[in-house]
Amino acid sequence: MPGPAQPGLGDKEAHALHQRSGAEAYGMDCGQFAAILREIQDKYLPRASPAEAAAFCAGLRLEELALARACAAGNERAWQDFVNRYQQKLHAMALHITRDGVHASELADSLFADLYGMNTRDGVRHSKLLFYTGRGSLEGWLRTVMAQEFINRYRKQKRVVSLDEQEEEGVQFTARNPEPVLTADPRLEAATDQALAELSSEDRYVLAAYYLDGRTLAEIARVLGLHESSISRRLDRVSTGLRKRILACLRERGMSHAQATEALETDVRDVQLDLRTRLAQDSGAKAFPGGKVSAPGAGTDGSHV
Amino acid sequence: MSDVPKIVYDRLRAGTPVGAHPDADVLAAFAEQVLPAAECEDVVQHLARCRDCREVLALSLPPMEAVAKPEADREVVAAVPVSAGRASAEPRNWLAWTNLRWAALAAGVVVVASVLMLRPGKQPESMVATVNRQAENAVPATSDAKPTVSSADQPAESAAAKAVKPDTSILRERPVLGMVESPPARTQTPALPAASGALADNKRVDALALDKRAAKIPAAPAVSASGGIAAPEHVGVSSETVEVTNEAASMAQAAPAQNRLMARSELSAPIQKAKVATKEETELKAQTKDAEAQKKQLKSAIAAPDRAFGARKLQSKDVAAQWNFAQGMLRRSLDGGASWQTTLQLDRPLLCFGAQGSDVWAGGQAGTLFHSSDGGTTWVQVQPSTKAESLSTDIVAIEIRGPAEIVLSTSTKESWTTADGGKTWEKK
Numbered sequence: 266m267p268g269p270a271q272p273g274l275g276d277k278e279a280h281a282l283h284q285r286s287g288a289e290a291y292g293m294d295c296g297q298f299a300a301i302l303r304e305i306q307d308k309y310l311p312r313a314s315p316a317e318a319a320a321f322c323a324g325l326r327l328e329e330l331a332l333a334r335a336c337a338a339g340n341e342r343a344w345q346d347f348v349n350r351y352q353q354k355l356h357a358m359a360l361h362i363t364r365d366g367v368h369a370s371e372l373a374d375s376l377f378a379d380l381y382g383m384n385t386r387d388g389v390r391h392s393k394l395l396f397y398t399g400r401g402s403l404e405g406w407l408r409t410v411m412a413q414e415f416i417n418r419y420r421k422q423k424r425v426v427s428l429d430e431q432e433e434e435g436v437q438f439t440a441r442n443p444e445p446v447l448t449a450d451p452r453l454e455a456a457t458d459q460a461l462a463e464l465s466s467e468d469r470y471v472l473a474a475y476y477l478d479g480r481t482l483a484e485i486a487r488v489l490g491l492h493e494s495s496i497s498r499r500l501d502r503v504s505t506g507l508r509k510r511i512l513a514c515l516r517e518r519g520m521s522h523a524q525a526t527e528a529l530e531t532d533v534r535d536v537q538l539d540l541r542t543r544l545a546q547d548s549g550a551k552a553f554p555g556g557k558v559s560a561p562g563a564g565t566d567g568s569h570v
Numbered sequence: 571m572s573d574v575p576k577i578v579y580d581r582l583r584a585g586t587p588v589g590a591h592p593d594a595d596v597l598a599a600f601a602e603q604v605l606p607a608a609e610c611e612d613v614v615q616h617l618a619r620c621r622d623c624r625e626v627l628a629l630s631l632p633p634m635e636a637v638a639k640p641e642a643d644r645e646v647v648a649a650v651p652v653s654a655g656r657a658s659a660e661p662r663n664w665l666a667w668t669n670l671r672w673a674a675l676a677a678g679v680v681v682v683a684s685v686l687m688l689r690p691g692k693q694p695e696s697m698v699a700t701v702n703r704q705a706e707n708a709v710p711a712t713s714d715a716k717p718t719v720s721s722a723d724q725p726a727e728s729a730a731a732k733a734v735k736p737d738t739s740i741l742r743e744r745p746v747l748g749m750v751e752s753p754p755a756r757t758q759t760p761a762l763p764a765a766s767g768a769l770a771d772n773k774r775v776d777a778l779a780l781d782k783r784a785a786k787i788p789a790a791p792a793v794s795a796s797g798g799i800a801a802p803e804h805v806g807v808s809s810e811t812v813e814v815t816n817e818a819a820s821m822a823q824a825a826p827a828q829n830r831l832m833a834r835s836e837l838s839a840p841i842q843k844a845k846v847a848t849k850e851e852t853e854l855k856a857q858t859k860d861a862e863a864q865k866k867q868l869k870s871a872i873a874a875p876d877r878a879f880g881a882r883k884l885q886s887k888d889v890a891a892q893w894n895f896a897q898g899m900l901r902r903s904l905d906g907g908a909s910w911q912t913t914l915q916l917d918r919p920l921l922c923f924g925a926q927g928s929d930v931w932a933g934g935q936a937g938t939l940f941h942s943s944d945g946g947t948t949w950v951q952v953q954p955s956t957k958a959e960s961l962s963t964d965i966v967a968i969e970i971r972g973p974a975e976i977v978l979s980t981s982t983k984e985s986w987t988t989a990d991g992g993k994t995w996e997k998k
Contacts, residue, residue, distance in 0.1 A: 324604075361632075361633055362629050396593070396594070396595070397595065398595045399595075400595040400596060400598065400599035400604070400605070401595060401598035401599035401600075401601070401602045401604060401605075402598065402602060405598035405599070405601055405602050405630070405632075406594055406595055406598040408598070408629075408630040408631075408632065409594040409597045409598045409601070409626060409627075409630040410594045411630070412625075412626045412627075412629035412630040413594060413626050415629065416622065416625060416626060416629070453577055454577070454580075454581065457575075457577045457578055457580075457581040458581055461578070461581055461582065461585070466611060466614040466615040466617075466618050467614050467618075469582075469618035469619070470614050470617050470618040470624075472574065472578070472582060473582050473585075473617075473618055473619075473621070473624065474617075474624055474628075476574060476578070476579060476582065477579065477582055477583060477621065478621065478624055478625070478628070480624075480628060483634075484628060484631070487631055488601065488627060488628070488631065489614075490603045504573070504574045507574060507578060508574070508575065511575065511577075511578075529575050529577070530575070
């Protein structure tokens with residue numbers, strides 16, 4: 266049996282927020298604005314009490330929300346305000362993201378078209394500004410949307426490359442490796458997965474952003490709202506702790522300390538290359554049928570990597 | 571930065587995103603750090619496993635210069651739980667360590683500076699000046715000394731006293747100078763005791779000689795009525811030449827009495843020179859070598875600017891000083907006990923003293939120790955201390971064993987010894 270319906274945002278609060286937003290200047294009455302607020306509240310806080318809903322809605326960027334929704338509704342004055350306020354910023358954002366003038370103009374114009382709603386569906390103009398909910402600033406939202414668009418668009422374009430152009434640029438293409446991809450010791454994988462799973466989300470984010478994405482300490486610090494030195498210390502702490510934890514997990518899985526240390530320190534891919542070279546020099550025979558190579562420290566239990 | 575094993579790279583890369591990708595609104599709010607804590611955790615959890623979202627977030631961060639500028643159009647919403655989601659979105663905490671560390675650094679600098687200024691054995695300038703001013707303003711407690719200046723000389727002496735005017739430029743350029751002033755015993759010239767106030771900045775004032783002049787001054791030489799200034803009596807510690815002119819006599823008339831330090835006479839008539847040699851004079855020469863150094867400074871300070879003026883030679887004889895305590899004050903008599911002058915008076919009573927020649931030491935409560943090397947005219951506070959500690963207990967006895975060897979006894983039965991006149995101390 267469904268619970269009682271939550272009343273959500275009250276009319277009185279909606280009226281006060283409507284006045285605060287300045288939506289009336291764009292021809293948006295209190296009812297329309299209250300409907301927008303309730304839609305947003307339903308999306309993020311569907312079961313909020315009236316007080317929670319009022320507090321949530323009061324924390325939204327009401328003025329920018331009214332502007333965005335008025336633009337989406339086709340209000341000319343709103344568009345004029347939007348263009349005056351954000352056109353230059355959009356180009357600056359595009360240049361910051363693409364770091365290329367031509368691509369920046371292309372990206373900004375494309376986004377502007379999306380915002381205006383050049384695409385029509387069933388004869389109705391659909392503006393991207395309809396998705397703005399006022400959680401953050403409109404400028405921040407535009408920047409994020411532009412970054413998403415950049416990644417979606419240019420990453421796809423990048424995948425379609427001209428081999429001739431690349432050859433002219435001196436890119437050398439390696440032959441496909443016929444060898445099957447070797448995997449690490451499953452115990453090592455399991456131990457690493459366990460140690461990673463025990464990390465906090467922030468620690469894992471810091472690890473991934475630093476080691477995988479190559480972000481700088483300053484960039485990570487800005488995202489997390491911390492000082493750069495805090496990120497540095499945290500990276501040191503997490504790296505050290507992670508190594509210890511993986512070793513502990515390996516020992517729990519039956520490895521001795523020496524075996525665990527060796528398994529952790531040795532990169533199986535390096536081992537594979539060394540062994541392959543050596544084997545090729547020595548005999549060229551199939552020393553390890555199936556391409557399987559025993560990893561040092563893998564123990565004597567017959568497991569392979 | 572310590573690296574992580576390569577297997578960690580692989581497993582991090584193999585991680586699959588948790589939940590749906592956050593929409594642009596949430597990512598923007600996260601980047602602006604206005605997302606509630608609960609949602610923040612979800613976003614971070616997703617970001618930790620989703621490379622695409624991390625890339626979008628990194629690209630959507632505004633440039634650093636844009637971050638530095640406050641958003642002018644930012645709407646400030648107070649008491650909104652959304653803005654209270656992350657600690658970094660809250661108003662800056664001025665008591666946070668990141669801020670306090672600068673305050674701690676500043677406090678450390680202040681402490682170091684204070685220690686350097688108040689290091690043991692070094693008396694703050696203001697305290698020394700106060701004590702010296704007290705010593706110089708000392709008024710005979712039981713002054714039964716009869717005026718040694720004849721009545722006929724009085725007007726002339728007064729004129730001379732009025733003509734005393736400080737050469738402030740000399741004072742500024744040469745902070746340690748012995749200055750000449752009229753004897754304080756001459757009560758007929760009330761401006762004289764106040765004149766010493768101008769000596770506050772001089773640590774070493776040769777007022778001992780002046781006091782001696784007051785006690786042993788002979789009948790002043792004949793005064794030239796036309797000159798309007800008394801011929802200088804034979805005072806001073808030893809042969810001391812002071813060029814005197816009454817050029818500034820008229821200026822000094824208007825000058826404050828406390829600023830009157832030396833007389834200048836513009837008399838065209840030659841100043842009568844007089845010299846009295848006594849037995850004590852030769853003894854005094856041997857005893858006060860540093861006083862001579864001061865006199866050389868005085869000579870160069872005073873005589874150099876006005877070499878064209880006439881000069882006179884001041885000489886005096888020394889008299890053994892007697893010391894006693896009265897109501898916690900150290901008193902001195904230069905006339906065999908006939909009259910006594912308070913030479914050292916502190917806020918707290920003095921407890922003991924020791925004197926040998928012109929070296930006088932006076933001790934008091936809480937390690938208070940003063941030293942005068944000129945027979946009580948100027949005093950310098952000394953803080954007995956070792957590397958480990960400073961003397962802070964009451965000094966109950968002072969024993970002078972040699973020219974520079976002093977032994978202090980304290981109320982806690984400690985014994986502090988110096989062999990170099992108070993520069994370094996040893997606790998026993």
